[in-house]
Amino acid sequence: MIDYLLQNKKLSIRLAIGIVVIVLLTVIWTNVIRTPAYVVIVDGEEAFVVKNKSDVADTLLSIQKQQAKPNQPKLELSSKIDYQRTFASRGDIISGKELEKIIRDTVDFTMAASALIVNGNPIAYLESKAQAEQLLKKLKEECAVVDDGEKLISVTFAEKVTIAEKSVSSEQVMTFDEAYQLVTTGTDKPEKYIVQEGDNLWLIARRNDMYVDDIMRANQLKSEDLQIGDELILVKSQPYINVVAKVEGEKIEVIPFETKTEIDKNASGVRIKQDGRNGEKKIVYVATKVNGVLEEREVKEETILKEAVARIIVKGNQITVASRGGGGSLDWPAYGPITCYYGRGHTGLDIAAKAGSAIKAADSGTVTFTGWQGGYGNFIIVNHGNGIVTRYAHCSSISVSKGQQVARGQTLGTVGSTGRSTGPHLHFEVLSGGSFQNPLSYLR
Numbered sequence: 175m176i177d178y179l180l181q182n183k184k185l186s187i188r189l190a191i192g193i194v195v196i197v198l199l200t201v202i203w204t205n206v207i208r209t210p211a212y213v214v215i216v217d218g219e220e221a222f223v224v225k226n227k228s229d230v231a232d233t234l235l236s237i238q239k240q241q242a243k244p245n246q247p248k249l250e251l252s253s254k255i256d257y258q259r260t261f262a263s264r265g266d267i268i269s270g271k272e273l274e275k276i277i278r279d280t281v282d283f284t285m286a287a288s289a290l291i292v293n294g295n296p297i298a299y300l301e302s303k304a305q306a307e308q309l310l311k312k313l314k315e316e317c318a319v320v321d322d323g324e325k326l327i328s329v330t331f332a333e334k335v336t337i338a339e340k341s342v343s344s345e346q347v348m349t350f351d352e353a354y355q356l357v358t359t360g361t362d363k364p365e366k367y368i369v370q371e372g373d374n375l376w377l378i379a380r381r382n383d384m385y386v387d388d389i390m391r392a393n394q395l396k397s398e399d400l401q402i403g404d405e406l407i408l409v410k411s412q413p414y415i416n417v418v419a420k421v422e423g424e425k426i427e428v429i430p431f432e433t434k435t436e437i438d439k440n441a442s443g444v445r446i447k448q449d450g451r452n453g454e455k456k457i458v459y460v461a462t463k464v465n466g467v468l469e470e471r472e473v474k475e476e477t478i479l480k481e482a483v484a485r486i487i488v489k490g491n492q493i494t495v496a497s498r499g500g501g502g503s504l505d506w507p508a509y510g511p512i513t514c515y516y517g518r519g520h521t522g523l524d525i526a527a528k529a530g531s532a533i534k535a536a537d538s539g540t541v542t543f544t545g546w547q548g549g550y551g552n553f554i555i556v557n558h559g560n561g562i563v564t565r566y567a568h569c570s571s572i573s574v575s576k577g578q579q580v581a582r583g584q585t586l587g588t589v590g591s592t593g594r595s596t597g598p599h600l601h602f603e604v605l606s607g608g609s610f611q612n613p614l615s616y617l618r
């Protein structure tokens with residue numbers, strides 16, 4: 175029995191020694207004894223160590239196979255890979271899943287892609303030429319906005335746009351939607367904003383120098399209601415590609431009647447001698463729309479369908495003109511937040527409105543000036559009679575001409591940022607008897 179126990183103890187000691195020896199040998203085998211291997215040099219830099227060159231080649235093939243999509247150009251290796259013989263400890267040799275990961279991190283692949291080239295600069299890369307063509311077609315279709323009575327003459331891009339085959343890093347190739355977002359808004363990484371208590375779309379737009387319409391479109395909002403915590407994409411659109419559509423149109427327009435005043439020394443008060451009646455004309459025009467928004471309109475032909483009949487007022491010598499002028503009060507010429515009030519050296523009212531939106535005549539009258547006027551940029555002056563004149567500055571386009579009669583609410587031009595202006599807005603002035611007035615006391 176004792177013998178047996180002794181025997182057993184000896185066995186245990188032998189077993190322990192055996193284990194220690196095996197562990198030591200393993201440590202020596204993997205760390206001290208060196209084995210022939212290869213240093214893999216990627217683009218001139220020592221990257222990692224493998225046992226055989228074929229380990230790298232096999233892994234590269236496997237990666238290319240995994241990422242290949244049907245009917246698409248396959249990935250090409252673009253990094254230069256060199257090998258250098260070495261002796262490495264087994265612990266430093268990389269293989270299997272670890273090797274695949276390190277190759278993905280250090281080695282570059284390229285693929286043949288279709289580049290959208292705008293004015294000589296590649297803007298986005300798509301997987302195929304068909305996709306690039308589809309994107310350009312979509313842009314044209316969306317922006318060729320035709321109103322009633324109009325027909326499309328041409329749709330072009332403002333920029334020189336071409337498609338070219340380019341070999342690029344596979345990471346640069348975008349999906350159709352990513353490329354579309356980039357081309358139409360100028361960014362593929364839009365800013366995000368979390369709606370706070372007390373926010374509304376107007377406030378958010380004002381703070382970010384944007385328009386409510388832009389925010390609604392970018393976020394596909396159906397209404398202006400916001401919930402606290404909603405995430406909004408704030409994209410200030412600066413499209414890489416602008417679509418220019420030319421249309422030819424025909425429509426009936428109102429010819430506003432004039433008001434003539436006759437003085438009768440013997441009369442007292444004011445009386446209407448003849449009622450005014452608006453006339454009608456048919457116009458044929460050519461218009462240019464950029465990204466679907468009217469930018470310019472040129473009248474080609476005008477046919478009077480019905481002459482206007484002037485209103486004739488007979489007035490006594492002594493009647494003084496009401497300070498608010500003919501029509502009583504003025505209509506708002508544009509809609510949007512007021513960004514600068516009248517006073518303290520500011521001669522008008524600044525109304526922030528989307529570039530290209532209509533500027534409307536505040537009242538009926540006669541256009542007495544159109545054209546460039548220094549810091550006012552494109553400038554329109556309308557005389558409403560009775561000493562009341564309104565003036566409209568920074569227009570992006572003017573659609574009336576000097577001497578033309580305009581009706582209240584008739585479009586005079588479009589909001590822009592010409593002249594001394596930091597962004598699209600209408601600078602609106604009201605003059606009475608030649609001196610500036612606060613427009614707010616005239617607008618209704």
Ligand SMILES: [Zn+2]
Pocket residue numbers: 514520522523524600601602
């Ligand atoms: Zn102003």
